[in-house]
Amino acid sequence: MSSKCSSHSNPIFRSHPMASLLVAPPFNFAFRSVVFLVIIWIGLFCIVEISAGGDVGEVLGKGGHKQREFDYFKLSLQWPGTVCHRTRHCCSSNGCCRGSNAPTGFTIHGLWPDYNDGTWPACCNGKRFDVKEISTLLGALNKFWPSLSCSSPSNCHGGKGLFWEHEWEKHGTCASSVVGDEYKYFLTTLNIYFKYNITEVLREAGYVASNSEKYPLGGIISAIQNAFHTTPELECSGDAVEELRLCFDKNFKPRDCAVDSNTESGIVTSKKSCPRYVSLPDYVSLNVGKNDAEVSQATVHSSI
Numbered sequence: 403m404s405s406k407c408s409s410h411s412n413p414i415f416r417s418h419p420m421a422s423l424l425v426a427p428p429f430n431f432a433f434r435s436v437v438f439l440v441i442i443w444i445g446l447f448c449i450v451e452i453s454a455g456g457d458v459g460e461v462l463g464k465g466g467h468k469q470r471e472f473d474y475f476k477l478s479l480q481w482p483g484t485v486c487h488r489t490r491h492c493c494s495s496n497g498c499c500r501g502s503n504a505p506t507g508f509t510i511h512g513l514w515p516d517y518n519d520g521t522w523p524a525c526c527n528g529k530r531f532d533v534k535e536i537s538t539l540l541g542a543l544n545k546f547w548p549s550l551s552c553s554s555p556s557n558c559h560g561g562k563g564l565f566w567e568h569e570w571e572k573h574g575t576c577a578s579s580v581v582g583d584e585y586k587y588f589l590t591t592l593n594i595y596f597k598y599n600i601t602e603v604l605r606e607a608g609y610v611a612s613n614s615e616k617y618p619l620g621g622i623i624s625a626i627q628n629a630f631h632t633t634p635e636l637e638c639s640g641d642a643v644e645e646l647r648l649c650f651d652k653n654f655k656p657r658d659c660a661v662d663s664n665t666e667s668g669i670v671t672s673k674k675s676c677p678r679y680v681s682l683p684d685y686v687s688l689n690v691g692k693n694d695a696e697v698s699q700a701t702v703h704s705s706i
């Protein structure tokens with residue numbers, strides 16, 4: 403309710419030749435009322451559909467499980483330079499498409515509660531995602547926790563939604579014994595990400611984004627071991643680093659990730675495991691438009 407509405411009472415706008423058309427009574431008014439009612443009706447229909455979908459999800463056991471207490475946290479980071487190379491088309495919600503504002507260092511994928519046996523809980527009891535709960539964090543989340551695709555991931559209730567919704571409902575709800583509610587889940591994750599700046603540790607060791615350099619995997623791992631006294635998990639796409647994961651105990655002290663999680667699903671892991679020499683690709687951003695940061699903010703707000 404700001405610039406658009408107030409422009410109706412703007413004298414410059416009213417004196418425009420088209421202004422009389424835009425405020426033409428009474429047919430226009432009646433027509434608008436009908437359109438308005440239709441929109442409301444469609445809206446109500448959608449709400450009913452969504453809640454019905456939620457119920458079906460529960461019956462099928464997709465959401466709201468009570469699961470056993472987890473053992474440790476895994477902070478999962480993405481290397482945008484690798485993920486964004488898969489971008490085939492752009493949209494405002496895709497962090498890869500922000501032109502010169504596109505992320506250059508590791509961004510957050512999620513904070514995941516895990517078990518020591520290499521498995522993890524998912525979709526636990528908890529409140530549904532509500533973007534209003536994290537409205538004060540949206541600036542930081544857009545910057546450091548962007549979605550790197552245009553598709554909407556699944557939530558735990560048979561629907562699809564924001565990347566953040568997926569992370570909170572699938573993983574965050576299972577960590578609530580330690581981190582608390584949705585707002586605290588996102589705040590906690592941002593804080594750990596700020597405290598353990600992998601991009602900086604690698605940069606100081608000479609490992610910077612490049613489309614020509616190859617770096618020894620062992621060198622990357624020991625730079626992180628020296629800085630944080632823990633061994634990270636890495637996943638690659640070809641020789642390009644795609645994900646890097648740091649593990650923490652429930653007091654947020656760094657610890658090693660469960661050994662089993664490397665061997666648990668042999669096929670998937672071997673496909674994603676990194677070779678001895680890896681790259682940290684640079685990404686030349688596709689551009690969706692001029693004011694990308696504003697566009698992505700607008701997307702978030704319109705999805706409330």
Ligand SMILES: *[C@@H]1O[C@H](CO)[C@@H](O)[C@H](O)[C@H]1NC(C)=O
Pocket residue numbers: 507546595596599601602605
């Ligand atoms: C991490 O370090 C990099 C490189 O020094 C810096 O550009 C970035 O802003 C830092 N990230 C955070 C979240 O502080």
